[in-house]
Each structure stands twice: as structure tokens, then as C-alpha cells.
Amino acid sequence: MKTFLKKRKKCFHGWRSLKHFLLLPIVFFLLAPPPLTAASQQEKITITLKNAPITKFFEEVEKVTTFKFFYKKSQIESFPNVTIEAKDQTLASVLNSVFAKSNLTYSFNEKQIVIQEKPAPPSSQFIKITGLVLDKNQQPLPGVAVTVLGTKRGVYTEEDGSFEIDIPRTRGTSLSFVMIGMNTQILYPDDKTFYQVVMEDDLLQLSEAIVTGYQTLPKERITGAFTTLNSELLEKSGNFSLRDKLEGLVPGLYFEPNFIEDQYPTDQPNRSIIIRGASTFGNNNPLIVIDGFPVSSASDPWTSINPDDIENVTVLKDASAASIWGAQAANGVIVITTKRGQSKEPKVDVAVDYFAQAAPNLNKIPWASSEQAIDIYKWMAFETNYLDAFTTNVPLYDKYDLAPVIRTLANVKQGRMTMDQANVQFDQLKKIDVRDEFADLFMNKLETNVKANIAYQIGSKSHNFRTSITATSNQKYNKGNSKNDYIISVSEQLAPAKWFSVSFGANLNLSEVKNNGVEIKELNYLNQMTRILDENGNYLPMTAQDSRSTYDSYYALSTAARRDTVAKYRLPYDWDWNLKREADNKDNTEKNSDLRLTAKANIMPFAGFSIELSYQYQYINRYLREYYNENSWTVRNQVNNNARMDGTYPVPPGGMLYERKRFGAGNNYRAQMTYDKKIGNHSVKVMAGTDWRKDYYDEHPYGYYGYDPQALTYAAQIDFKTPITPKLSGQSNYYQTIPMIPGKYYFSIGGRDDRFVSYFGNFGYTYLSKYDFTGSIRLDKTNLFGSSSDSPNLPQWSLGFGWQITKEGFAERFKKEINYLKLRASYGWNGNIDKSAAPYLYGYPWTDPVTRLPYSAIQSAPNPNLTWEKTSTYNIGLDYGVLSNNISGSINFYHKDSKDCLVQMAVNGTYGFQNNRATLNAGRLKNTGFEFDIQANIINNKNFKWQALFNYSTNKNIATGITRVLNNIMAYTTMSFYYRKPNQPLSYLAAIEWAGYDEAGLPKFMYDGVETKITDVTDINKLDMEKLFKFVGQKDPKHFGSLTNRIAWKNFDLSIRLYYKFGHKVIGDYPPTSIFSSYMTATKMYTFLPEKMVNRWKSPSDANSASMYNLNTKITNSAQTQLLDAIMPYGTQNVYNASSVRVQSISLTYTVPRSFLQKFNLKDLRIVIEGRNLGPIIKFTPGFDPDNVPYSSSTYGALLFVARNRPEFSAGLKIGLF
Known part of the structure; x- marks a missing residue:
């Protein structure tokens, strides 16, 4: 025996070195200079002039700002010379000082300062109004246009948010307050x-700054297709996961449901995020970028980041927006x-x-x-064989x-019991349904999530700091299953000089998962009319109809035989x-840590040029x-x-101990230079x-x-090679030898090393601020094509054009109604990589289960012609804002053409590919769509x-350039x-044309236009599949989108979001497969019977109402x-x-009124309640939700229905302390 204490410590050795990195941001924060007064949102300048003409003043201002003066020469001919000494004053303050005693005033029009004559001085017909403009956090708002x-009378608010304006004394006079990014106030x-x-922030206005990851651009200079969601809009959804917050908010983004029947019902839905249709036959998930860096492939970005830390999310959809990211950007x-x-x-x-969700209702499966099942079993025993x-x-x-129930029927048929005696037992069995006891013993009434978040921030002109800590406790509906999450984030930005700035960031996610509960999929292996505990709470011997290693050799031996042995x-x-005994003796834990550290330095050696590392x-x-302790079945x-x-x-x-350790590391380095300059009418970046x-x-x-958790010792000398037969019980053992891992007859050792080197460039040119x-x-x-691959580098590129129509002269007459109109067009190429193929001999290493000798199984022969998958995309878009931007949005039309897609193709068997199929660059996918x-x-x-x-998306895709490698019913x-x-579309749906039941109650179908009986077919291989099946639609919606209504009354804010999907099909419930050959004659059937068997076809009068065929x-x-x-599922x-x-x-x-909060020195207090996944209000399926079909033929399908079709409710409290 030997200890493995050292090994155990070794698992966490990385933390000791990594914890020092976490301290870096805090050290910099402590060493940084104390916070200064916050910079004004208005531009500050320093200027000194003595007895200078006004034109000289204009020139000096234009040198130190990006503004240009527009005026008539006649306006300034008599303007007195200017004497001014201003240091670090706002531009507005300097202009107010210069024009205070003159007959001229000014106004801002984007980057223009327009000089104009002052209106007539106020008379007795005017009254002076003063005030203060604040944001929702009671911070002053400078630069607000008050009109x-x-x-034409109007002013701008000062740095402290104050304003002063003369208004007419007439009834009905009103003031408007306008600022970009804010809701207009009257x-x-x-x-x-x-x-x-x-x-208040305008959640509906187009974002003024678009973050692409490499750079931040004003929306006016963007030519690609994008959608940006700001933090306030994201906070309207209380979902724990940022991923779920995106659903329904982004045009063209669709969560593809993949509720296949063999998924575990308690797993999260395996829902791929599809943006504008599939670009590959493989992985279609988009590239995820956090704070300028792609997330490591070994990490889950959705669980490792705190949703409360998100500043905004930008979805880049076309080549112009995404090509700079290279591989996987085609998706x-x-x-x-982050904030x-x-x-x-x-x-x-x-x-x-x-958050709370009711536990699955097992009786809805x-x-x-039990009573119906007994009647069916009686019929099976006495009227069939x-x-x-x-x-x-x-x-x-x-x-x-x-x-x-089966033993009772056997006793009757074998003469050991009369029918009257059996009926007494049947009456008792009718009262038993293991689902009831299962729910009491293994399920909580509610699944709950509790999350607490605290964030601290401070900032100044030269130093910003923010940190947050989030703790989440999730108690699953399975008793014994839980998850605790902790996310700590720190960010800091320092600007010790105007030409130099640095920033640091750290994000640490720690989680602990307890998996000691009983999953509802275990019902798949239990007899329906059985008990788990007796009246005194003692364990009863149970039967598990399962051949998995968990219950290995239970089904093969009776309880009596095992007790005798x-x-x-x-x-x-x-x-x-x-x-229940198994649940009481579980000790399964999973611990995860995910650390992300970032550092950036920006150097600006001269104006307009910067270097970022x-x-x-x-x-x-x-x-x-x-x-597994000594009481466990294992x-x-x-x-x-x-x-x-x-x-x-x-x-x-x-005891037995199984451990699995996974370590991953990602390193990203980037160096980039940027030149951004405006020269006259030309802007270049x-x-x-x-x-x-x-x-x-x-x-x-x-x-x-032989593991002892107290002494940390285990049995070292075990023979894993010599087969052990025969068993004492006389039972044979398929695996022959002792598994090297307790309870795991097969296991894998995995790893990956992906490397990329990229070179990129981007340019933008604007003429007259409109082209x-x-x-x-x-x-x-x-290196995914090999360390010395001959495959060429993949150039990915894009071109874009934008035209701000509303800046044209001919648009002036419509400017009051049409405030913003921009036409966009882009075209480019992106690339993708499928890791399932390689240019060299490709295989998997294995260990022989008998000899324990290593060997490698060849997966495929080398493919020297392997290359990148390539996608070309063009996009034509229109951004608009009308009626004082009270109505705004965008329209996009796109076409994606993916070539050289890797697909399975039939090849000559002599080439060496497994099953005579090769993964080749032969496929092509086309996607055409419209978004509004x-x-x-x-x-x-x-x-x-x-x-x-409101948003609407439609997508049409078609796969070409492929051949069917399998042409049978399953395909x-x-x-x-x-x-x-x-x-056909990727998610095409084929079906056999239904022709009703024949006189014997068996299905009929149409074949090549002829009505055919099931019993007429003797050889399935003689059927032409193209004549048997016909295309009936697709599984993914052709049209989808959402409608969100937000209604605010005083301090109440109500938001209702509807999500719609149209143009697709779904398969309904169907009877079990192989019902005659195995289902009806196997002991697995004695778990639960599908409800469809109750109303099966029994006579010709049932032809239109029968739920399944005649048995x-x-x-x-x-x-x-x-x-x-x-034909039953796919008819x-x-x-x-x-x-x-x-x-x-x-x-x-x-939102609690501020007047009330001031009594408690609070800045903000909001109470939020929400309900989600509340079900369909319009549907076309008879009696069931098309997104949650209550499948009964598969236990997995049935459990998926009850596990996922559950509303979710939440309540939250958000407090601004100071």
C-alpha cells in the first residue's frame, strides 16, 4: 500500500503560481495616484489670446479640437478683438465667454460649430427658466440640447447639468431635452x-459605438451587419446565463433545439447558436470574444463570466464585420x-x-x-403469446x-394461483406507481437558484477601477445535486500620461458541483408497480432492467440466487x-476553476498614431x-x-475511487498599430x-x-490482465478482466494543442462625413493541417461601403421626418476549420480490454488535399431613424456561399478510409436571408x-455538392x-405518405403513387427510397423573431417579450419501435408502457381514432x-x-422614488419580478407544445418533456448603496 497524498496536492499546484497574477490589478490600484475629479463629458481645451481677431480665435480652437466653425463673413466683420485666458475649460464655457457680450451665439451640429445671430432680447412676453438635467443615477448631464x-430658441446644458433659457409666456409652451443615447424628454x-x-437611457436607439473586439468605431463608420445590446437591455432579462439573454433579441440569431431522444433529460439542451444559417456541416457555433480575445476552446464562456459585469454584447454577422477574426468567423x-x-x-x-422552477411532474409523462398497464398485461398474457x-x-x-404483475400472471398460467386470487393482487398493484415514491424520495418540490452580486467602482481622468464578486447557489430538483459558483472580476485602467495608458483585468470562476442525486432517467429501468422502501423505511430488494455496468449482473441473476451465493x-x-441505498452512498464531486488574465498597453507617440500590445x-x-464506499453497489x-x-x-x-483531471491553458498575444486622422474632409483609420x-x-x-479516504491509501498490486472466469455465481463476464478504472470498462485519455499565427489589417476612409x-x-x-502542411495560408478579406444619405443636400427637406438614413454594402471571404479530418494518417489510441496492450485504431487514411472551408458573404443593409429617431432600426439582405465544406463522401474501399467513406472538401452550403x-x-x-x-428574420439554406453515402430508411x-x-435544406424532413389502416388494423402507405400495405413488402432492399419518402418541410424555422413591449408608468416598468417561429415541422408522438420483435417480449417492457397502447386499433371502427395500429x-x-x-413516427x-x-x-x-431613498442614504433601489418560458399562446399542434413534444415511446423522450417544459420565475433586488 502506498499513499498518493503527493499526487492529490499536485492537482492544484497551478493555483499557487496563478494566485500572484490575481494580485497584480490590486497592487496597481494601490500604487496608482488617488482619483482626480471626473472629466467632463464635454471637450476641455486650453487657449490664450490677447487682442486677437475673432478669426484667430476660430483657428486656435480648430487646432486643439476636432470641430470646424461655419459662419458668414458679414457676421464677424464688426466683431471686437478677443482677449481670453482659459485653462482646462470646457469648449462650451470658452465659447460662452467669447460670445457673452456680443450679438452672436453658436450651436453644435455634430463636429461643426455654427455661428448665428442671437434672437431678440427677452421682453415682458418671456420668462426665464432655469433647471438641472440628471441621468437616472442622479449624475449631471452636460451637452443636452434644451429647445x-x-x-429656434435653444441652449446646451453646462458641465454641471444646469441650463437657463427664456421661454414665451404663452400657454402650451413646452421644452424638449435631447441627447444622443437618451430618451427625449418633454x-x-x-x-x-x-x-x-x-x-433615461434609450434602449431602442442604435448604439453609437460598435465594439468589434479589435477596435471601437462609431456606428456612422460601420459598413457591416451587426447588432449591439447594451447592459440595461440585457439586465431586463433575469436569466443567470448571458447565453440565454440573447435569445430573441438579435435578428438572424437562432438557438437550434437539438432535443434528440438519447440526450439525458437533466442535461441542458444541446442548443447550437446559429447566426444566419449554417456555414458548415460540422460545428456551427460562433466565435466568442471577451474583451478583445477569443475564448479558449477548453472553456465555457457562458458560465465563466458574470452577466452583471457585461457592458455590451455586439454580434458581428457578415464578412465586413467578422473577417478580421479569421478562423470560425464564418459562423x-x-x-x-465587460464593464x-x-x-x-x-x-x-x-x-x-x-429563481425558482417547479420540479418535473412525473405524472405528466x-x-x-398502473391500472391501464395491468389491463394491457392481462390482454398480452391471455389473448396473445x-x-x-x-x-x-x-x-x-x-x-x-x-x-x-408478470409473476402474478405467470402464477395464473402455471396453475399456481386462481384468477380471483390474482385479481386481489392486481387491485393492490393498481394503487402503486413508483413515480409517486420516486418523487417523494429523490426530488425537491422546487429547483432554486440564489445569486448575490456586489460591485465597486471608482474612476477619474487618469485612473479607473472596478471589481465585482458574484456567488450563486443552485439546488437542483434532484435531492443531492447542487452547484455553487463564484465569479470574481477585477479591471483597472491607468493613464499616467496622455500618450500612455495600461489596463489589467482578471476573471476567476470557481465552481463546485455535487452529483449525488438520482436522475429521473433512472425511471427507465424500474418496474412501474414496485416499492423502494417498506413501511418502516427499510430498503427493499429491487430489480433494475438495465445492462449498464452500474447494475452489472443484477438482471442476469435473481435476488435469491445472489443471496445463496x-x-x-x-x-x-x-x-x-x-x-435509495445507492443515492444514500454516493459521493460524487466536480470542482472547476477558470482563470482569465489580460494586460494591455497603449502608446501614442504622436497624435493620431497608437501602438497597442x-x-x-x-x-x-x-x-x-x-x-464508492463499501455500501455502494459498485x-x-x-x-x-x-x-x-x-x-x-x-x-x-x-472503497473505490475514480478521478478525472483536466488541465487547459490558452495564450494570446497581439501587437497592433493604428493610425486615425481627420484632414479636412477626409477621415482615415x-x-x-x-x-x-x-x-x-x-x-x-x-x-x-481498496481506497481508504482517511488513510489515503489504496491497493497497489492488482492484476488487470488475467481474465477471471468462471464466476462463483456461474455467470460469464463479457469483459473478462478487472477494469483499470473502477466502474469504467472503457475510458479515454485526451488532449489537444491548437496553434494559430495570424496577420491582419483594416482600413476605413470617410469623405465629407458621409461616404x-x-x-x-x-x-x-x-497547425491543424500538420506542423509542415502544404496547405496554403488562408487569406480572409472584406470590402464595405456606406452612404449617409441624410447628409446629402437633397435630403435637407426631409430631415425633420427622416433623421438618419444610411445605406451599407459589404462583401468578403471567411474561413473555417473542421477538426474531424487531417491530411495525415488519423487514428485513436486504445488499450485492449483483455490484453491491456496499447494499440491504435485507424480512423481514416491520409487526405493530402485537405484545405480550409471558405465562405463568401455579401450584405446590403439600410439603417434608419425617423420622427426625431422615435422610430429606428435596420434592414439587411444577405447571401452566404460556403465552399469546400467537409462532408462524408463514398469512396473506393482500396483507399483505406473507414467504412469506405472519406471526409472531403466536397460540400457546398448556400444561405439567403432577410432581417428587419x-x-x-x-x-x-x-x-x-x-x-x-420588433425583429424578423428569415433564412433559406440548401446543401449541394454531396452524395448520399447511405441510402436506407435510417438515412x-x-x-x-x-x-x-x-x-435540400440541412434540417430537411422526409416522410412516408400515410394511407390509413387496412382491414387488419395495420398501416398502409403510398409508394410511387400506389396504395400499399405493410404486409405487401417482403424485401426492404427492393424499395426505392426516393419513391417511398417525400420532402415535407424542414425542422428549423424559416421565419423567426420577437416582439418586446415595454410600458412604463410612473415608477413601474412592465416588459413583455413574445418569441415566434414559423415555417417548420415537428414529429409527433409515436409507438415504440421493434414492438413485435423485442419490445413486447423483453423484460425492459415491464418498466412502463406508453399511453398510446391504451387506445390502440381494436376494430375497423377505430380507424380514425386509434392512437396506434393493431397489436x-x-x-x-x-x-x-x-x-x-x-411509418409511425415518419408518416x-x-x-x-x-x-x-x-x-x-x-x-x-x-423603482423606489429617490425622495424616499434619501432618508436611508441610498442612490437606487429596484425590485424586479419575472416569469420565463411561459409557453405558447398560438400553436398548431393538437394538444401539445411543438417545442416540447411529449414522446412516450422512448423513456428519454418522455423525460425530456417533463424536465424541460417548465416555467421559471424570479425575483430580484438591485440596490445602489452610494
Whole structure:
């Protein structure tokens, strides 16, 4: 025996070195100069002139700002000379000082300062109004345009947010307050002369700054397709996951449901994010970028980042927006930007959220009740021969632990019991449904999440700092399953000089997962009419109809046989199995850590030119631990099952430990230079740089027998090579040898080392502030084609053009109605990599389960012609804003053409490819689509506001250039997602045309226009699949989008979001497959029966109401069985319109009045309640939700329905302390 304490410590050795990195931002914060007064939002200048002409003043201002003066010569001919000495004053203050005693004034028009004559001095017909303009956080807003509606009279607010204006004394006079990014406010003055105006962020206005990851650009200079979501809009959704917040908000972004039946029902849905249709037959997930760096492939970006730390999310959709990111950008890019310190005063925000979901209702699973099941079993036993193998065969009767209902029927048929006696037992069994006891023992009433977040920030002109800590506690609906998450983030920016700045960031995610509960999928292996505990709470012997290693050799031996073996050979452990006993002895833990460190330095040697050096390090550590104590089935079964007659135990008694450790690291380096300059009517921005990226991870399993958790010792000498036969019980063992990992007959050792070197460039040119020309290019090289691959570097490039129509002279007459109109066009190429193929011999290393010798299984022969997948995209878009930007949005039309896509192709078997199939660059995908979004301020009164957001997307895709490598029923049905059909959508749906039931109650179908019976087919290979199946639609929606209505009344804010999908199909519920050949004659059937069997076809009068075919007519021909299994789920009678409109969320926010909060020295207090996943309000499926079909034929499908079709509710409290 030897200790492995050193090994255990070694698992976390990386933390000791990494923790020093976490301290770096804090050290810099402490060493940095103290915070200064916050810089004004207005530009500050320093200027000194003495007795200079006004034109000289104009020249000096233009030198130190980006503004240009516009005036008439006649206006300034008599203007007196200017004497001024201003140091670090706002531009507005300097202009006010110069024009104070003159007859001239000024106004800002974007980057122009327009000189104009002052209006006539106020008379008795005017009254002077003063006031203060603040944001929702009570911070002053400088630069707000205050205008008397219907006149040209207006002013801008000062640095402190104050304003002063003369207004007419007439009734109905009103003031408008306008600022980019804010909702326009209208004030109706009464007798007061001082007013305080609070402006709120405009969630609907197009973002003024677009973050692409490499740079930040004003929206006016963007030529590509993008959608930006700011923090306030994201905060309207209370989802824990940032990923879920995006659904329905981004045109063209679709969450592809993949609720396949073999997924574990308690797993999260395997929903790929699809942006503008699939660009590849492989991984279609977009590239995720956080603070300018792609996330390591070994990390989950959605769980490692705190949603409360998000400043904005920008989705880049076309080549012009995304090509600069290179590989995987063809799938789109999601750029996430985290928050930075901004407040001039220390600011602390606290948020607490509570989420709750009802546990799955197991009684909603569409299975027959116990009473219905007994009636069906009686029919099977006395009117058919389905159960004869167990009810008339005495050896089988004695060998197996039959279900109580089957044993009772066997007793009747074998003469051991009368029918009257059996009916007494049946009456008792009708009262038992294991689902009830299962829910009481293993399920909580609610699944809950509690999240607490605290954030601190402070900022100044030269120093910003922000940190946040989030803790989340998730109690699953399975008792014993939980997850605790902690996310700590720190960001700091320092600008010790105007030409130099540095920033640091750290994000640490720690999580601990307990997996000691019982998953509801375990119902798949339990007899329906069985008990788990007796009346005194003691374990009862149970039967698990399962051949997995978890219950290995339970089904093969009866409880009596195992008990006899234990007594005969005096084995160390009893050999009964009970589900509750297993749950009570679980000790499964998973610990994860994910650290991301960033550092950036920006140097500006002269105006307009900057050099940026960036680095990111990402560290991932995953540790899985499963400990089986001596009361667990794993230990007792393996020790007893492998015991020798001489009293030795090849598998030593004692605990067993399974560990899996995964380590990953990502390094990103970037150097880039940027030149940004405006010269007259020309604006130029050029960027060039290089990227180096390396993603690495490896994972290894470890196993220990005879493990003692107290002494940290284990049995070192175990023979894993010598087969152990025969068993004491006489049972054969397929695996022959002791598994090297306890309970794991197969295990894998994995790893990956991906490297990229890239060179990129980007340019933008603007003429007259209305014509934009953009371009980008990137050259990628990767080791994924081999360290010395001959595959060429992939140049990825784009060109774009933008035209701001509203800046043209002919648009002036429409400017009052049409405030913003820009036409965009772009074209470019992106690339993608599929890691499932290689240019060299490709194989997997394995260990032979008998000899334990290593060997490699060849996966595919070398493919020297392997190359990148390439996607060309063009996009034409229009951005608009009308009626004072109260209505705004965008329209986009795009076409994506993906070439050289890797697909499975049939090849000559002599080439050496597995199954005569090769992954070749032969496929092609085309996507054409249209996107439209509109945001409207419908009502914008002082006490009542109504805003609406609507978006619509449509996508049509088609796959070409491929050949069908498999042409059978499976390729058209259950495996259609893999065996693509040429010239059809990727998610095409084929079906057999239904022709009703024949006189025997069996299905009929149309074949080549002829009505055909199932029993007419004798050889499935003689059927032409093209004549058997017809295209009936697709599984993904052709049209989708959302409508969000936000209604605010006084301090209440109500938001309702509807999500719609149209133009797709769904398969409804269907009977079990292989029902005649295996389902009805296997003991697995004795778990639960599908509800469809209750109303099966029994007579011709049932033809229109039967839920399934006649079971009396037994089918044994394999061809007919295959057809039957295909026509019931994939017949046209079972294909439904999946279109729906769903209530995605309803939220209500109450903001406590500031007058009340001042009593408690609080800045802000909001209470939020929300409901999500509230179900469809419009659907076309009969009696079921098309997104959650209640499948009964598969236990997995049935459990998916109840596990995922659950509304979610939350309540939150958000507090601004100071």
C-alpha cells in the first residue's frame, strides 16, 4: 500500500503560481495616484489670446479640437478683438465667454460649430427658466440640447447639468431635452422657474459605438451587419446565463433545439447558436470574444463570466464585420465587453436574485397508469403469446426477478394461483406507481437558484477601477445535486500620461458541483408497480432492467440466487440492489476553476498614431471525483462478482475511487498599430497587427481500488490482465478482466494543442462625413493541417461601403421626418476549420480490454488535399431613424456561399478510409436571408411611456455538392441530420405518405403513387427510397423573431417579450419501435408502457381514432418491421406544423422614488419580478407544445418533456448603496 497524498496536492499546484497574477490589478490600484475629479463629458481645451481677431480665435480652437466653425463673413466683420485666458475649460464655457457680450451665439451640429445671430432680447412676453438635467443615477448631464418646441430658441446644458433659457409666456409652451443615447424628454412649464429633469437611457436607439473586439468605431463608420445590446437591455432579462439573454433579441440569431431522444433529460439542451444559417456541416457555433480575445476552446464562456459585469454584447454577422477574426468567423462573432470603472465618486451596487422552477411532474409523462398497464398485461398474457416466454417457461420464471404483475400472471398460467386470487393482487398493484415514491424520495418540490452580486467602482481622468464578486447557489430538483459558483472580476485602467495608458483585468470562476442525486432517467429501468422502501423505511430488494455496468449482473441473476451465493461462499458483502441505498452512498464531486488574465498597453507617440500590445492568459482546471464506499453497489458487486473459491478477492474489498483531471491553458498575444486622422474632409483609420494564439489541454483518468479516504491509501498490486472466469455465481463476464478504472470498462485519455499565427489589417476612409469605405484582410496559418502542411495560408478579406444619405443636400427637406438614413454594402471571404479530418494518417489510441496492450485504431487514411472551408458573404443593409429617431432600426439582405465544406463522401474501399467513406472538401452550403428590426417610442409622456422592439428574420439554406453515402430508411429518418440530402435544406424532413389502416388494423402507405400495405413488402432492399419518402418541410424555422413591449408608468416598468417561429415541422408522438420483435417480449417492457397502447386499433371502427395500429396481428418479417417503425413516427399523419408564438418572458420593475431613498442614504433601489418560458399562446399542434413534444415511446423522450417544459420565475433586488 502506498499513499498518493503527493499526487492529490499536485492537482492544484497551478493555483499557487496563478494566485500572484490575481494580485497584480490590486497592487496597481494601490500604487496608482488617488482619483482626480471626473472629466467632463464635454471637450476641455486650453487657449490664450490677447487682442486677437475673432478669426484667430476660430483657428486656435480648430487646432486643439476636432470641430470646424461655419459662419458668414458679414457676421464677424464688426466683431471686437478677443482677449481670453482659459485653462482646462470646457469648449462650451470658452465659447460662452467669447460670445457673452456680443450679438452672436453658436450651436453644435455634430463636429461643426455654427455661428448665428442671437434672437431678440427677452421682453415682458418671456420668462426665464432655469433647471438641472440628471441621468437616472442622479449624475449631471452636460451637452443636452434644451429647445423651445416650435422655435429656434435653444441652449446646451453646462458641465454641471444646469441650463437657463427664456421661454414665451404663452400657454402650451413646452421644452424638449435631447441627447444622443437618451430618451427625449418633454417638459411643460407651469408657474415655477426652476425644474429638475431626469433623462433615461434609450434602449431602442442604435448604439453609437460598435465594439468589434479589435477596435471601437462609431456606428456612422460601420459598413457591416451587426447588432449591439447594451447592459440595461440585457439586465431586463433575469436569466443567470448571458447565453440565454440573447435569445430573441438579435435578428438572424437562432438557438437550434437539438432535443434528440438519447440526450439525458437533466442535461441542458444541446442548443447550437446559429447566426444566419449554417456555414458548415460540422460545428456551427460562433466565435466568442471577451474583451478583445477569443475564448479558449477548453472553456465555457457562458458560465465563466458574470452577466452583471457585461457592458455590451455586439454580434458581428457578415464578412465586413467578422473577417478580421479569421478562423470560425464564418459562423459569426459574438463580442462581449465587460464593464469598467467610470464613476467619479466611489460607487457600490448590490444585487440579489432568487429563481425558482417547479420540479418535473412525473405524472405528466405520457405513460399508461398502473391500472391501464395491468389491463394491457392481462390482454398480452391471455389473448396473445407475447408473455409466454416468462409466463409458461418455468426455468425463466425461477431465474429472473420478474415484475410483480408478470409473476402474478405467470402464477395464473402455471396453475399456481386462481384468477380471483390474482385479481386481489392486481387491485393492490393498481394503487402503486413508483413515480409517486420516486418523487417523494429523490426530488425537491422546487429547483432554486440564489445569486448575490456586489460591485465597486471608482474612476477619474487618469485612473479607473472596478471589481465585482458574484456567488450563486443552485439546488437542483434532484435531492443531492447542487452547484455553487463564484465569479470574481477585477479591471483597472491607468493613464499616467496622455500618450500612455495600461489596463489589467482578471476573471476567476470557481465552481463546485455535487452529483449525488438520482436522475429521473433512472425511471427507465424500474418496474412501474414496485416499492423502494417498506413501511418502516427499510430498503427493499429491487430489480433494475438495465445492462449498464452500474447494475452489472443484477438482471442476469435473481435476488435469491445472489443471496445463496453470498451465504455459500461467505462473501464480504450482501448482494441486494436498491435505488435509495445507492443515492444514500454516493459521493460524487466536480470542482472547476477558470482563470482569465489580460494586460494591455497603449502608446501614442504622436497624435493620431497608437501602438497597442495585448496579452491574455487563460487557465482551466477540471477535477472530477467519484468515491464508492463499501455500501455502494459498485463495490459490493465487483468484489462479490470476481471473488475466487479459494477465498481470495482479485478485486480487493474496500472503497473505490475514480478521478478525472483536466488541465487547459490558452495564450494570446497581439501587437497592433493604428493610425486615425481627420484632414479636412477626409477621415482615415488604418490598423495593422499580428496575433499568436495557442490553446492546449489534456485530461487523464485515475482509478484506485481498496481506497481508504482517511488513510489515503489504496491497493497497489492488482492484476488487470488475467481474465477471471468462471464466476462463483456461474455467470460469464463479457469483459473478462478487472477494469483499470473502477466502474469504467472503457475510458479515454485526451488532449489537444491548437496553434494559430495570424496577420491582419483594416482600413476605413470617410469623405465629407458621409461616404465610408472599409476593408480588412487577415492571413491565418494553423497547425491543424500538420506542423509542415502544404496547405496554403488562408487569406480572409472584406470590402464595405456606406452612404449617409441624410447628409446629402437633397435630403435637407426631409430631415425633420427622416433623421438618419444610411445605406451599407459589404462583401468578403471567411474561413473555417473542421477538426474531424487531417491530411495525415488519423487514428485513436486504445488499450485492449483483455490484453491491456496499447494499440491504435485507424480512423481514416491520409487526405493530402485537405484545405480550409471558405465562405463568401455579401450584405446590403439600410439603417434608419425617423420622427426625431422615435422610430429606428435596420434592414439587411444577405447571401452566404460556403465552399469546400467537409462532408462524408463514398469512396473506393482500396483507399483505406473507414467504412469506405472519406471526409472531403466536397460540400457546398448556400444561405439567403432577410432581417428587419424596428424600435419605436410609441408614447413618451412624463408619466407614461410605451416602447416596442420588433425583429424578423428569415433564412433559406440548401446543401449541394454531396452524395448520399447511405441510402436506407435510417438515412431518411433518425440519421437524416448526418446523412444529408443533396439540394435540400440541412434540417430537411422526409416522410412516408400515410394511407390509413387496412382491414387488419395495420398501416398502409403510398409508394410511387400506389396504395400499399405493410404486409405487401417482403424485401426492404427492393424499395426505392426516393419513391417511398417525400420532402415535407424542414425542422428549423424559416421565419423567426420577437416582439418586446415595454410600458412604463410612473415608477413601474412592465416588459413583455413574445418569441415566434414559423415555417417548420415537428414529429409527433409515436409507438415504440421493434414492438413485435423485442419490445413486447423483453423484460425492459415491464418498466412502463406508453399511453398510446391504451387506445390502440381494436376494430375497423377505430380507424380514425386509434392512437396506434393493431397489436393482435403480429409482424415477424424484418422488412415489414422496419417499415412499421418508420411509418409511425415518419408518416405524414404524424408530421405537424410546428409554428408557434410563445411568451418568452414577462417582467415587472418597480423603482423606489429617490425622495424616499434619501432618508436611508441610498442612490437606487429596484425590485424586479419575472416569469420565463411561459409557453405558447398560438400553436398548431393538437394538444401539445411543438417545442416540447411529449414522446412516450422512448423513456428519454418522455423525460425530456417533463424536465424541460417548465416555467421559471424570479425575483430580484438591485440596490445602489452610494
